Amino acid sequence: MSANGKPKIAFFDFTSCEGCQLTVVDSLQDHPELLNVVEIVQFREAMSEKGEDYQIAFIEGSCTRESDEARLKAIRERASLVVALGTCAHLAGVNALKALHPLEDVRKYVYGDKWEWYETYDARPIEAVIPVDFAIPGCPIDRNEFIAVVKALLLGKKPPIPDYPVCVECRLKENVCMYTKGKVCLGPVTRAGCGAICPTYGSSCEACRGFISNPNQDSMKDVLAEAGLSVDDIMNIYTMFTTYQVREKLLQKG
Ligand code: SF4
Numbered sequence: 401m402s403a404n405g406k407p408k409i410a411f412f413d414f415t416s417c418e419g420c421q422l423t424v425v426d427s428l429q430d431h432p433e434l435l436n437v438v439e440i441v442q443f444r445e446a447m448s449e450k451g452e453d454y455q456i457a458f459i460e461g462s463c464t465r466e467s468d469e470a471r472l473k474a475i476r477e478r479a480s481l482v483v484a485l486g487t488c489a490h491l492a493g494v495n496a497l498k499a500l501h502p503l504e505d506v507r508k509y510v511y512g513d514k515w516e517w518y519e520t521y522d523a524r525p526i527e528a529v530i531p532v533d534f535a536i537p538g539c540p541i542d543r544n545e546f547i548a549v550v551k552a553l554l555l556g557k558k559p560p561i562p563d564y565p566v567c568v569e570c571r572l573k574e575n576v577c578m579y580t581k582g583k584v585c586l587g588p589v590t591r592a593g594c595g596a597i598c599p600t601y602g603s604s605c606e607a608c609r610g611f612i613s614n615p616n617q618d619s620m621k622d623v624l625a626e627a628g629l630s631v632d633d634i635m636n637i638y639t640m641f642t643t644y645q646v647r648e649k650l651l652q653k654g
């Protein structure tokens with residue numbers, strides 16, 4: 401706690417586009433009242449101070465190199481609560497796509513003849529390295545959900561992250577289902593909370609918020625197969641944001 405009794409919070413970034421931190425900055429502009437009840441001690445995107453005394457750590461980005469692990473562990477040791485901010489931190493997100501190719505090829509593609517200069521390994525969610533208390537899903541996070549999560553944490557409550565599919569929100573919006581338009585959509589297995597924004601604007605859901613706790617993936621694959629998709633097509637749809645989870649599941653199945 402700070403001298404004035406406000407909880408101290410800090411934001412950290414690992415491998416990411418920093419879009420989730422930008423969403424936080426954007427949210428705080430609409431909700432400046434939040435700054436009356438917390439003290440932000442570190443937030444590279446928005447300030448130059450680097451306080452190392454904090455209770456809540458919001459971490460954006462994936463762990464993509466061995467040296468990230470020590471930094472993550474140091475943050476975990478200082479913070480009472482660690483919150484994964486966005487899909488890169490929560491699920492490894494798009495960063496995990498490189499696992500679908502030989503790592504050396506990826507390094508050469510990105511860094512050319514300097515590929516050996518840069519340390520990297522397969523991207524993983526921060527929970528693969530440290531215990532995480534809560535996650536705010538999404539690529540990027542939903543600004544209203546971020547505010548709701550912070551308020552819940554300050555009240556000592558569990559953050560209100562839905563565990564039902566995007567289809568529920570989509571139906572409430574009375575959208576015409578993508579399947580009836582001959583398109584495919586991962587809404588039936590994807591965690592709601594985004595207001596089904598993609599189908600609402602005519603795009604299929606690609607599961608940027610990750611899967612619900614008990615998705616019926618086999619049934620989902622049957623639906624996709626009925627839509628005439630090959631196994632490769634199906635895996636491409638499934639892996640945009642969830643490569644890490646899909647690979648882990650396949651590895652578990654052997
Ligand atoms: S989750 Fe998406 S928006 Fe957020 S940092 Fe990662 S790539 Fe950027």
Ligand code: SF4
Pocket residue numbers: 566567568570571575576577578579585586587588596599605
């Ligand atoms: S468009 Fe997608 S999210 Fe909406 S009802 Fe159909 S499958 Fe579900």
Ligand code: SF4
Pocket residue numbers: 538539566590591594595596597598599604605606607608609610
């Ligand atoms: S509809 Fe799907 S892909 Fe779009 S924001 Fe929601 S969870 Fe992400």
